[in-house]
Amino acid sequence: MALILQTKENIGGSEKLYRDALVADGTLLLVDFSNRGTLHGYSVAKGFPVRDLARESSEVLGIKNSTRFNYEDSTHLSEGLGLWCGDWGSSGYNDGDPYGVDFGKDLMEYIVANKEHEFLITVWVRVPSLTGFSGGRVIASMGDVGGSGINLNITNQGIPNLFFGGIEGRFATIDPTTDVLQRSIHYRGTSNTMRNFTNGEFGRETLTNPNFEGDYSNLVLGRNTGNPSVYMYRILVEDLTVSGRVADTVVKDDWDYNNGTGKYGYMEKRPFIDQA
Numbered sequence: 001m002a003l004i005l006q007t008k009e010n011i012g013g014s015e016k017l018y019r020d021a022l023v024a025d026g027t028l029l030l031v032d033f034s035n036r037g038t039l040h041g042y043s044v045a046k047g048f049p050v051r052d053l054a055r056e057s058s059e060v061l062g063i064k065n066s067t068r069f070n071y072e073d074s075t076h077l078s079e080g081l082g083l084w085c086g087d088w089g090s091s092g093y094n095d096g097d098p099y100g101v102d103f104g105k106d107l108m109e110y111i112v113a114n115k116e117h118e119f120l121i122t123v124w125v126r127v128p129s130l131t132g133f134s135g136g137r138v139i140a141s142m143g144d145v146g147g148s149g150i151n152l153n154i155t156n157q158g159i160p161n162l163f164f165g166g167i168e169g170r171f172a173t174i175d176p177t178t179d180v181l182q183r184s185i186h187y188r189g190t191s192n193t194m195r196n197f198t199n200g201e202f203g204r205e206t207l208t209n210p211n212f213e214g215d216y217s218n219l220v221l222g223r224n225t226g227n228p229s230v231y232m233y234r235i236l237v238e239d240l241t242v243s244g245r246v247a248d249t250v251v252k253d254d255w256d257y258n259n260g261t262g263k264y265g266y267m268e269k270r271p272f273i274d275q276a
Contacts, residue, residue: 019053021257021264022236022250026243027054028107028119029065032234034081034271044075044083050101061242063106071099071222080180080272082126082231085138088223100222107237108141108149108216115190115212117241119164120250121150122184122197124234124258127158128276130176136226139235145214150237152183154228162196165210169196172203180233180272182255186240186247195247200255202248233272234258 019037020030030053031038037053052058052065069075072089088099111119125138138160139152147166154160158176162169162183169185184197190212193205221232236254240247256262260269 018056022254023054023057024238024243024245025057026239026241026245027057027236028061028063028110028239029058029103029235029237030054031065031101032270033077033083034233039077042077042081044069044077046071058107061110061239063110065103065107067102067104069101070097078128078231078272078276080231080233080275081270082233082272082276083221084231085222086134086227086229088227098218098220098222098224100220100224102222103219105141105216105218107219110239111149112212112216114239114241115165117239118189118247119187120184120236120238120240120247121162121164121187122182122234122236122251122254123152123160123162123232124180124182124272125152125154125160126178126180126231126233126272126276127154127160127176127229128178128231129229130158133158133229134226136228137224138228138230138232139219139221140224141216141219142224143212143214143216149212149216150219154230160230164194165190165212167194167206167208167210169194170204170206171196171198174198178276182251182258184247184251184254186251197248197251200252231272231276233270 073087076084135154135156141149148163151163164185182199186195196203257264258270260267
């Protein structure tokens with residue numbers, strides 16, 4: 001006996017069926033550790049795969065992000081299905097075989113080659129406690145000339161700051177909390193300032209323009225400058241010039257999708273919204 005399921009809604013708003021509602025043509029990377037498409041059986045065992053939910057769109061653009069876990073000590077998923085970044089290992093960053101999740105250089109090479117496109121970078125992160133807290137870079141691709149390409153840094157006060165093109169996103173200062181936080185940067189080319197968003201809402205623009213010069217290291221979620229005491233949930237990178245979407249809309253849709261609000265009010269919220 002065969003079971004056939006039919007849906008009238010196309011995920012992603014097109015005829016293609018994607019692995020996440022926020023994926024579209026032009027999505028360069030999307031990983032969500034609460035989605036079975038990213039992790040095999042929710043396993044974070046060393047050597048187990050970490051898959052790009054946007055691979056149908058990213059690989060067409062020459063970007064291969066799917067990779068595997070590598071660490072010296074340990075990691076785990078929280079009850080809310082967040083990836084713990086506090087125990088990757090004791091040795092320093094090794095560009096050849098870094099601890100954590102190494103996405104390679106394809107994504108950064110694409111951004112540099114298309115640096116006058118518009119890009120959107122969104123991360124979901126939680127600092128669960130400041131007791132025994134350790135800060136540092138959670139996500140990074142560092143340049144040999146112009147500083148960071150993409151950099152999510154957690155300050156010693158537990159504040160997540162997102163950088164792109166060597167420039168900090170100029171996010172408003174927040175009090176450290178145990179709540180999950182969505183941070184987004186809207187890059188509009190090297191001739192324009194960038195815009196930032198927090199929890200689905202526009203904040204402000206940067207004072208200076210970003211820039212991309214030289215070569216960049218692999219994009220790594222892991223031990224870049226230490227073992228930050230944070231949980232990572234979701235990473236989204238999109239070429240808005242290719243997708244034709246508006247940054248404000250994508251950020252709000254991503255917020256609504258994960259919270260089960262707005263046009264996604266018929267869905268349950270993601271497990272990491274209410275618990276670490």
